[in-house]
Amino acid sequence: MQVIRKAMSMAKDEALIDQDNDDEVENLLKRSVLRLDWLNVSKIENLDAFTHIRELYLQHNLIAVIENLEFHLNLSFLALAHNRITRIENINRLPHLKFLDVSYNQIEELDLDELPQSLLVLRVTGNPWADSRDNYAQICFDHLPNLLQCDGYRRNDPARLSPTHLHSDRHAELMEEHKLEEQESRDEVKKKKEAMSHLHTARVKTLNETLDVTKSAIVERSMERMREKRKKLQEETQNHLNEAATHLQQMHLQHASWRKEQLQAHQA
Numbered sequence: 001m002q003v004i005r006k007a008m009s010m011a012k013d014e015a016l017i018d019q020d021n022d023d024e025v026e027n028l029l030k031r032s033v034l035r036l037d038w039l040n041v042s043k044i045e046n047l048d049a050f051t052h053i054r055e056l057y058l059q060h061n062l063i064a065v066i067e068n069l070e071f072h073l074n075l076s077f078l079a080l081a082h083n084r085i086t087r088i089e090n091i092n093r094l095p096h097l098k099f100l101d102v103s104y105n106q107i108e109e110l111d112l113d114e115l116p117q118s119l120l121v122l123r124v125t126g127n128p129w130a131d132s133r134d135n136y137a138q139i140c141f142d143h144l145p146n147l148l149q150c151d152g153y154r155r156n157d158p159a160r161l162s163p164t165h166l167h168s169d170r171h172a173e174l175m176e177e178h179k180l181e182e183q184e185s186r187d188e189v190k191k192k193k194e195a196m197s198h199l200h201t202a203r204v205k206t207l208n209e210t211l212d213v214t215k216s217a218i219v220e221r222s223m224e225r226m227r228e229k230r231k232k233l234q235e236e237t238q239n240h241l242n243e244a245a246t247h248l249q250q251m252h253l254q255h256a257s258w259r260k261e262q263l264q265a266h267q268a
Contacts, residue, residue: 037061037079038196039204044068059083059101060193066090080105081123088114103127103151112143119144125151 033055034047041061045068055077056069063083067090069075077099078091085105091097097116104126115122122140130136130151137153148155 033057038193039200040197047072054096060196069094081126087111090114092116094118112140115140115144117144117146119147121149122147123151 029049029052032053034050034053035057037057037059039061041058041063044058044063044066047056047068048071051071052074053072054074056072056075057079059079059081061083063080063085066080066085066088069078069090070093073094074096075094076096078094078097079099079101081101081103083102083105085102086107088102088107088110091100092114094116095118097118098120100115100119100121101123103123107124107127107129110124110127110129122144124130124136124140133139137150140150141147141153141155
């Protein structure tokens, strides 16, 4: 689960770049979890090489649109909490998605048809859509037949459900408790986010520098091999030309000797 973070924190020794490059890429593509949380990511993009992953962490970023995930058909876990998302879209064709966290975004209207029917766990609390509905969990349960849990509510535990006409008092109590906890942790989360942002920015810079060195080394190695092959080809061509010239010279000498012998025989 730490593949990206490890890559960010580990600077390769220049002498090992060529040796480890292929193994590192192969190991990266075998990972099933990709963590890109707390990185100030503003757009979901450049993940074409990771369509095999099963878990994707993108929480605590600056993402406004859910996009470019249509080919990630193996995704079963998607975390997008604490972003700037305003609507759910482009994920209803992910057939294996079981867990979706879009809590604490800016979703005012939730189109339930955009949620995949395979969902087992859904987190939408902290959005205007959920905050304005006492029975939002029941709405989700009614629309998603496989959903087992929506935030703190479970399908088969009526005491935890929140329809207004049955559990409005309990729901209000839970919401109040949650608001208090949220207020207390908000400053702490902000400080942690700022610290993590600086740390990951530094790690991304290190990773980019490492990738630049790796790229330069690979290009230089390829150019060196091309130069060696061209030099060898030129040497082989020159050898063939020299052999041909020597053979032609021998033929001229043999022909001259033969003509001399013929002239001498004719004069005799």
